[in-house]
Ligand SMILES: Cc1cc2nc3c(=O)[nH]c(=O)nc-3n(C[C@H](O)[C@H](O)[C@H](O)COP(=O)(O)O)c2cc1C
Ligand code: SF4
C-alpha cells in the first residue's frame with residue numbers, strides 16, 4: 298500500500314506555495330523509489346501553519362507546517378515520510394488547541410477528507426442528512442430546519458425555516474434554489490472553504506432544500522475572485538450526478554434536483570440577493586425594491602429560496618442529527634455554531650467554528666493569539682466592509698446577533714478583521730466611503746452621491762479644513778445614507794464610518810473617547 | 817500569461833452560440849468571450865444582441881456594469897493587488913505604493929490595456945489571514961513583501 302501524504306489544495310495554501318510543495322514531495326519520493334499518494338485535501342483552517350503537510354502513520358496523521366517549497370528536501374531527508382520528529386512537526390493536527398477547542402459541525406470534514414472523493418464524503422457521514430430528509434418528507438424537513446433555529450449566515454440572520462416555508466407554500470411548477478456564494482466581505486472565507494474543501498455537503502444541502510420546497514433546479518452563484526471554488530463545485534456537481542446525489546431521482550427517491558454553477562463578475566453589490574438574481578438573469582446587478590420578496594417572485598419571477606453557502610451547508614447536519622442537536626448550541630436567539638473567520642493582523646488566523654456566545658475578546662486574544670505584528674490591538678472590524686470597528690473596550694461583547702446590534706455593530710458573515718495600533722481610523726472610514734462609491738449599483742442617490750461626498754468631506758477633515766463643521770456634515774451624511782438607501786450597501790456604510798468616529802475620535806481631530814480612556 | 821485568440825467575429829459567434837440556450841445566457845457568454853479573446857470589443861455587442869434577441873443597449877449596459885469584462889485588449893500580464901480591509905491591516909497600502917513604483921504606473925480599476933503589465937485592484941480573494949495578497953496572471957500569492965513582489969515580477973515579466 299502506498300503512503301498517503303496530504304497537501305492542501307485550497308486557494309490559500311496554494312497561494313502560500315502548496316503546489317510547489319506537492320511537486321517537490323513527489324520528486325523526492327521518486328528519488329527514493331517510494332510510492333506515495335498525494336491527496337490534495339482542503340485546509341484544516343489554521344493559516345499560520347499552511348502549507349500543512351500530513352503523513353498517514355500507524356498512529357494517525359502527523360502534521361508538519363508551515364512547509365514552504367524550500368523546506369521540503371531537508372524535511373524528507375530528516376524522515377518526513379516516517380513521521381519523524383522535526384522543528385516543523387506539529388504532531389497530530391486535531392490535538393492542537395486551535396482545533397481541539399472547536400465545535401465543528403459544518404466543518405467536520407474540511408481538511409480531513411479528499412474534497413472530490415464521494416466515497417470519502419459518505420465514509421465521513423455525508424448523505425445521512427438526505428437519507429433522513431427523504432424519510433421525513435418536505436413538510437417535516439421545513440419544520441426541522443425551522444426548529445433548529447438556523448438563521449441566514451449571509452448577514453441578515455433571517456430564520457431559514459421561515460424562508461423555506463414561504464417558498465414551500467407557493468404554487469409551482471417552477472421554483473429555484475439559489476446559493477449565494479458571492480462572499481464579497483473582506484475578512485471572510487468560510488464559503489470558499491466549504492466549496493473547495495467539502496463541496497458535496499453544499500450540494501446535499503441544496504438538494505434537501507429543493508425537496509423541501511418543491512424546486513427541481515438550483516444555481517450556485519460564485520464570485521469570480523474564487524477560481525478554485527468554481528472549479529471544485531463544477532467537478533463535484535459532475536460526480537454528484539454520477540453518484541445519484543443530483544439528477545433524476547435524488548438518492549433513489551422520486552424527487553428530481555439538479556444544479557449549475559454561475560460566476561459573478563467582480564461586483565460586490567451582487568452579493569445582495571436581488572442584485573444577485575438580476576445578475577443570474579443576465580442583467581446589470583441593480584438592487585430590486587422589496588416587496589415582492591424573492592420567496593414569491595425571485596429568479597425569472599419564480600418563487601426562489603436564496604441562501605448563503607453556510608446556511609445551506611448546515612442543513613445536512615441538522616437533518617442527520619436532528620434539529621435539537623443543532624439548536625442546543627448557542628445563546629439567545631443565535632442558535633447552533635458559527636464558522637468565525639479570524640482575519641487581518643492576527644496571529645492564529647483562520648477558520649474557527651464555535652457555538653454562538655464566545656466573546657469578541659476571547660476570539661481575538663485567546664483563540665487568535667493577538668496581533669501577528671505583536672503590537673497592541675487597536676480596532677476590530679466585524680462583519681466585513683459594512684461592519685462596525687470595535688475598540689478593545691467592547692471586547693466583552695458576546696458573539697450573538699442581538700448583542701452586536703445593541704452595540705451598534707453587526708456579525709454579518711462573521712469575519713473578524715484585526716488591526717494593530719498603527720491603524721489610522723480616519724483612513725479606514727474614508728475607505729468605507731470609497732468602497733461604497735466604487736461598488737454602488739447607482740440606483741439611489743444617498744448611496745451613489747453620498748459616498749462620493751463622504752470621501753471628499755473626510756479628505757477635508759484629514760487636511761484639517763473646517764474640522765468641526767465637516768464632522769457634523771459627515772454625521773448628517775451618514776444619517777441620510779442610513780435612512781435613505783434601498784439596500785445595506787448604502788444603508789450600512791455608516792457603520793464603519795460612525796464607529797471609527799465614535800470610538801477613535803482622536804484620529805479625526807476630536808478629544809480621545811471616554812470608552813477607551815476608561816480602560 | 818494567458819494565450820488568447822485574436823479577435824474574430826466568426827469565432828465570437830461560435831462562442832456566443834455555445835452558451836445561447838442557457839437561462840440568463842448573457843453573463844456566461846461575456847465570461848466565455850473574455851476567456852477566449854481576453855476582452856470584449858464593442859463589435860461583439862451587436863453580435864450578442866442579435867443572437868440573444870436583446871437590444872444593443874441592454875447588452876452594452878451589462879458589459880459596462882461589471883468590473884471583470886475587459887473592453888480593451890488584455891495586457892500580457894495582469895497583477896491584481898488586494899485593496900480590501902484585511903489586507904490593509906497587513907500592509908497592503910505600503911505594498912501597493914511599492915508596486916506602483918516598481919511597475920511605473922498607478923493602480924487602476926480600468927486596467928492598463930494592450931501593454932506588457934497591468935496593475936489593478938481586487939477587493940478580497942478570501943485569503944484574509946495571510947495578506948497582503950495578489951492574483952498574478954490568475955495565480956494566487958499570499959504574504960507578499962516588497963522583495964517577494966519584485967521576485968515574482970522578475971519571474972513574470974521576462
Ligand atoms: C451589499 C450587500 C452584499 C451582500 N453580500 C452577500 C454575500 O456576499 N453573501 C451572502 O450570502 N449574502 C450577502 N448579502 C446578504 C443577502 O442579501 C441575503 O441576505 C442573503 O443571501 C440571504 O441568505 P441567508 O438568509 O442564508 O443569509 C449581501 C447584502 C448586501 C446588502
Ligand atoms: S443603497 Fe446603493 S447599492 Fe443599494 S440599491 Fe441603493 S444605490 Fe444600489
Ligand code: FES
Nearest residue numbers: 898903941943944
Ligand atoms: S482582504 Fe485581501 S484577501 Fe481578503
